[in-house]
Amino acid sequence: MEPFRTVDLTPRDAELIQQTAKVAYEASKSISKIWLPTVEAAIEEVHESLEREGISQVLLDGHRVAAWIGASPQFSGRVVEIHPLIVARGYHGKGLGRWMVNQVEAWARQQGALTLWIGTSDETHATSLSGVNLYENTGPVIASFHQVAPHPCGFWLRLGFHIVGVLPDAEGIGKPSIMMAKPLQQKGGEAHED
Template identity: 40%
Template sequence: MRIINLNGAGRDVLEQVAILLVDSFKEHWTTFDSAFQEVQESLTSDRISRVAVDKNGIVLGWIGGISQYSGNVWELHPLVVRSEFRHQGIGSALVLDLENKVRERGGLTLWLGTDDEDNMTSLSDINLYPNVWKHIANIKNLRGHPYEFYQKLGFVIVGVMPDANGVGKPDIYMAKSLRN
């Protein structure tokens, strides 16, 4: 496996990434065209867009970064790995690669939002107000939510947006300092 810039890759690679988005996030990208537009938007100069490919040029995963706060902070968006290649270190390698690319551009913090739309944590299906931080401190992973994947990579929960995706469906905000 190698990780390369998506910017400059051939149309075949861009199309593979769009198909990967539709396959993995059907609720957000329902058509190839909407996914392909997302892929194209990732190719601007204020973004980082990297793909993991195998020796045959097959896309195994994709990660993106979006510059914010004058480049001090970057949003990790998106991260996706082909289902048959998950739990093999590809996602971790993509995140570490993105961290290095963000550092090269002077970034200090990398953050992400990881939705809980499917009642996968103890933060879902409840009213988080008025004790939001109490709920965060006592979070439990009920059904394999990816927040623990990010914690293993050094990210910490820095907040939540209650009801971001509807009643009882929060977005969990995580961040990691890149100053080391």
């Protein structure tokens, strides 16, 4: 990934936090009107990521923030949630998102996590999971998932994540959060405890 380098964000990196927040604010516009409405909200989001257990890392292109990823353990470390993942506008489609996720995946495996997951909202009616009743026939509705417009879901599917659930109306009526997960140790759910 030359000349890129990964740096752990810390609360002391005021300039880097500010820059990361601006990148997140700009990149989030394409997916959400709610999530990061202002740069101030994005600065708060960066600080929140630093307060969580786990990692918050940026990928620097020289001194410029090209991507930001956060990941935190849950369920006593058996599960790791990625939140957020942001690739700066201008750097999309160059493999940076995949590279960041791969780094976190390696870290999560090393920690002994079994499951890596993300939640991605559909606020823009870009998938077949928006605008439908997700309380009925939930399994078949998920099984017939398809995109009707560009959405980050496509990225996560490409990286081997599966849709494992939905949280109805998470972002407003008919606007669900889509839960996607990837098994880390063996094919998910197939091991049996004695």
